[in-house]
Amino acid sequence: MKKSNALYAVIFLLVLLSCCLAIWVYYLKEGKDLLNFIISMVGFCIALLALFIALRTYTSIDSVNNITKMDGNILDNERYVVSLPELIDxxxxxxxxxxxxxxxxxxxxRLKKYSNTAVLFAETLQYLIDVIVIFPAIFNAVNTDKEYYKKRMDRILTMIDKKRDSLHSVSRGNSIQITESIKLFKAVVAYQKFVADNNFNVHASLLHVRGPILRNSVTRTIYHNYLGLYYNKKGMHLLRESLCTASVDILSVAGLALVGSKVKWLLPSVKADVLMYLWFACDHFDKALEISTEDLMWPGFINYNKSRTLYFINMISDSTENWVDAMDAAILYRSRLNVLIDEVLTENRSDTPKVINTHLKHFFTHQEELARLVKLNLIISDRARGIKKHSMLYRGANIDNLQKQQLVELFVNCDSFTKIESYQKDVIQALF
Structure with missing residues (x-):
């Protein structure tokens, strides 16, 4: 029984006992002054009522404190990292x-049953931020009903707002981390929606997040990574619009060739704006990398984003930034992550080891293959422009020394993600 309920029960028993005693004395009247006794009992009841009100006020304040206190909440943990093996499992x-x-x-x-206090709601928000990386595994897959996905996501965002409002109705103190984390989650979801629709003119909702306030290391990493992606997309949108290549996959062999052939006609003012956006993006990618040094997963995404950005900086300017090292780092992190995923999903270790095939496993395999293929696309683009300082390495093999069939056999199938097959065909067509 809760302390408040126990106190209420004791008070009720005291009042009941007093009433019984008053009735008993009333009927006995054994020389007692009935009027004085009644006055005394009324005073006693008033005192009990005052005690009840005081206790009720105390327990109410205590309940509010329990609901709204944020001491030790996960959003303030600067050493927090995502447990990806746990998510994979x-x-x-x-x-x-x-x-x-x-x-x-x-x-x-989690939102319905395990978010009744500020601390629990903070844990739910952190869980949402942790699984942000899983959302592309759903909406980028071939069989996903994107309209249903958007409706389901909108329902979750509505639930988050209601839970936030209910906590704010009790107290607005200590809520800054929750408020900014919600804004970050919404901004990332909005960004992912734009990119899924192949819209590079992304919304500025990420700029509304007060990033320096965020304390949690994963939250800060995601903030800087997606802010870098925001600036990257703004720069690439401006570039694509200026070169009339908005309908082209700009990382494909054909798309890179088209941009490379037109970039010399880019107006100086447009070039300056594009470079400004891309350098802003790199600054935030560097901040994200600095924060995520102990993370197993995010450096793979961040280095991939940084590498693409540096490549286009080189393409449209006289810069010679080393985009290959960033891409190699992305491939290394993603390859190592896939080895870890295989370890998590391996069964029957005493007999013949068996790795369970899951959609998330395919997704992260696709991420590694995507980085490898984009690297090849960028090198092919460089060679077309007379830059031949990088070797065509794929999974340890120099493609320049391979036959067509040998390369085809090296490629990894990712049936759920169509872009991989498209890029593989582009590479084969460009080289053979």
Whole structure:
């Protein structure tokens, strides 16, 4: 029994006992002054009522403190890292549809049942931020119903707002981390929605997040990474619009060739603006890398984003930034991550080891293959422009020394993500 309920029970028993005693004395009247006794009992009841009100006020204040206190909440933990093996082990769905259902159900369950206090709500928000990386595994897959995905995500965002408002109705103190984390999550979801629709003119919602206030290392990493992506997309949108290449996949062999052939006609003012955006992006990628030194996953994404950005800086200016090292770092992190994922999903270690195939495993394999293929695309683009200082390395093999069939056999299949097959065909067509 709660302390407040126990106190209420004691007070009720005292009042009941007093009433019984008063009735008993009333009927006995054994020389007692009935009027004085009644006055005394009324005073006693008033005192009990005052005690009840005081205790009720105390317990109410205590309840508010329990709901709103943020001491030790996870959003303030500067050493926090994502436990990706735990997520990989938790979501063993075989395809994107099952993964979508399991992921959204887990989020909704947390919001409904495990977010009643500020500390618990902070943990739920951190969980949402942790699984941000999983969302592209759903909406980028071939069989995903994107309209249903958007409706489900909108419902979750509505639930988050209601939970935030309910906490604010009790107290607005100590809520800055929660408020900014919600803004960050919404901004990232909005960014992912724009990119999924192949819209590079992304919304400025990330600029509304007060990033320096964020304390949690993962939250800060995601903030700087996505702010870098925001500036990258703004620069690339301006570049694509100026060169009339908005409908082209700018990282494909054909897209890179088209941009490379037109970039010399870029107006100086436009070039300056594009470079400004891209350098801003690199600054934030560097900050994200500095924060995520102990993270297993995010450096792979950040280095990939930085490498692409540096490449286009070189293409449209006289800069000679080393984009290859950043891409190699991205490939290394992603390759190492996939080895770890295989370890997590390996069963029957005593007999013949068996790695369970899950959609998340395919997604991270796709991420590694994407980085390897984009690197080849960029080198092919460089060679077309007369720059031949980088070797065509793919999974340790020099492609220049391979036959077509040998390269085809080296490629990794990622059936759920169509861009991989498209890039593989582009590389083969460009080289053979």
């Amino acid at each position: 938790k979501f063993r769905s075989k395809n994107e549809i099952q993964l979508e259902g399991e992921l959204f159900e887990s989020i909704e369950l």
